[in-house]
Amino acid sequence: MKHYSTPYFIPPTGQQLNTTEWIFMGAPGPGAGIHIDSVLLPSWQAQLSGTKTWTLIPPPECYYVCHQLNATVYKGDIIVVDTNQWYHSTHIHAGDISITIGSEYE
Numbered sequence: 001m002k003h004y005s006t007p008y009f010i011p012p013t014g015q016q017l018n019t020t021e022w023i024f025m026g027a028p029g030p031g032a033g034i035h036i037d038s039v040l041l042p043s044w045q046a047q048l049s050g051t052k053t054w055t056l057i058p059p060p061e062c063y064y065v066c067h068q069l070n071a072t073v074y075k076g077d078i079i080v081v082d083t084n085q086w087y088h089s090t091h092i093h094a095g096d097i098s099i100t101i102g103s104e105y106e
Contacts, residue, residue, distance in 0.1 A: 007044055007078050010105045024100040026050075031090030031098065042082035045102035047073040051093040052100065054079060056086045 020039055024031075031052060051074050058066035073079050075096075081088065092098040 006103070006105075007046070010044060021103045022101065024098070024102075026090075026092050026098045028092050028094045028097075031092050032088070034087055034089040036085075036087050037083035039084060039104055041104035041106050042080065042084070043102050043104045044078055044080045045073075045100050046078045047075055048099040048101060049075055050096040050098035051075070052098050053091045053093065054081070055089045055091075056081065057088070059085045059087075 020043075022043075022045070024045075028050075034055070034057070051072060053070055053072045056069040056071065058068070071079060072093075
């Protein structure tokens with residue numbers, strides 16, 4: 001049973017039948033520490049509640065050309081990132097708890 005729709009910008013052929021789906025919940029303060037994921041595909045993540053800032057650190061092969069990015073997502077925003085390539089961490093802003101859903105895509 002599906003409780004959400006795939007974002008409109010992910011083509012129907014991009015959503016795999018056996019992809020990993022997530023729900024993340026957290027209180028204000030540090031979220032996930034710096035890490036890189038080990039999943040099969042890139043992912044999208046939709047912010048359902050709260051505000052979260054992602055810190056994205058480029059992969060080693062891009063280190064001298066790419067720069068660290070910070071992206072703040074608010075309720076209703078969607079971020080698309082290859083968490084297999086970009087090291088990342090999150091920080092949850094004061095206010096509501098953070099609730100995020102997401103899935104892999106191809």
